[in-house]
Amino acid sequence: MTPPSISIVLPTKNGAASLPALLDALARQRVDAPFEIVAVDSSSTDGTVELMRRRTDRLISIPADQFDHGLARNRGIQEATGELVVLLVQDAVPASDSWLSALITPLLADSRLAGTFARQQARPDAGALAHHYLAGWMAASDVPRTFSIDDVRAFEALDPRSRLDRCGFDNVCSCIRRTVWAAHPFRSTPIGEDLEWAREVLLSGYRLAYVPDAVVMHSHHRPATYELARTVLLHRRLYELFGLRTIPTLPRLARAIASSLRLHWRLERTARSLALAVAWPLGQYLGAVSAVRGWKPFRSRRV
DSSP: OOOOOEEEEEEESSOTTTHHHHHHHHHTOOOSSOEEEEEEEOOOOSSHHHHHHHHSSEEEEOOGGGOOHHHHHHHHHHHOOOSEEEEEOTTOEESSTTHHHHHHHHHHHOTTEEEEEEEEEOOTTOOHHHHHHHHTSGGGOSSOEEEOOSOHHHHHHSOHHHHHHTTOOOTTEEEEEHHHHHHSOOOOOSSOHHHHHHHHHHHTTOEEEEEEEEEEEOOOOOOHHHHHHHHHHHHHHHHHHHOOOSSOSHHHHHHHHHHHHHHHHHHOOSHHHHHHHHHHHHHHHHHHHHHHTTOOOOOOTTO
16 A cells, blocks of 8 residues: 655744754654655744745745634645645654654554644753653653544533543644545634644544654743743633633632742742743633633734
């Protein structure tokens, strides 16, 4: 049987510092199928456009103020030709030359799989805080897992956190089946397009798979102001999609900040670490309460 063709769709913006390592890792992949690279760039000004023009098969440019996590990925997939579409972010670097093969293998074996997603490990230069929080993420486990929803009514009866757990997916590094995407494209959203898509395809009867043998190096060292804005957006979406409120009250917020301050002081005694101890719980509280109270969605061009 002839292996299916593969497209790698890569949204970019001012990624010249991290993209060479990613592109080099892609060039080293050992996989029994051809693949192309399609970049969707949001008005980069740091040399990213010139780099991607030289090293990709197709470069799509969009205005920065029109970037949308779902629609930008749709645009890249529309321009791609592969039957399997790998979605990457510009600072997720494959850890081995077998990464791509491992990511697509479950899709070749199971026609009911709509997509797979990879394991994430912290970058070698990441601090203790990044290692701690990434270790608790579902895409950091070394145990493979398949996600499915066999009974819609039973799924809806679950508590919000359990519904989220049943819809695991992460477009930091994923691979989706083009035929499924044609029926279920990503929705317009400021964040969380992967979780929304996962819920939709699972409720339609497909399965998803977490593939820990496909590993990317991915972690961040972003300022607390960015993390606050991102957390507000994410937790608003988690409430809209699953009804989840991780920090529902002001007393719970106070306790969460106090607990985070103790943890961050132990792990990484820096001003940024202590600012994050406030930003992350505050963002969780504000994100959910903004959805509950019907506040106008906050949009940040930085996230």
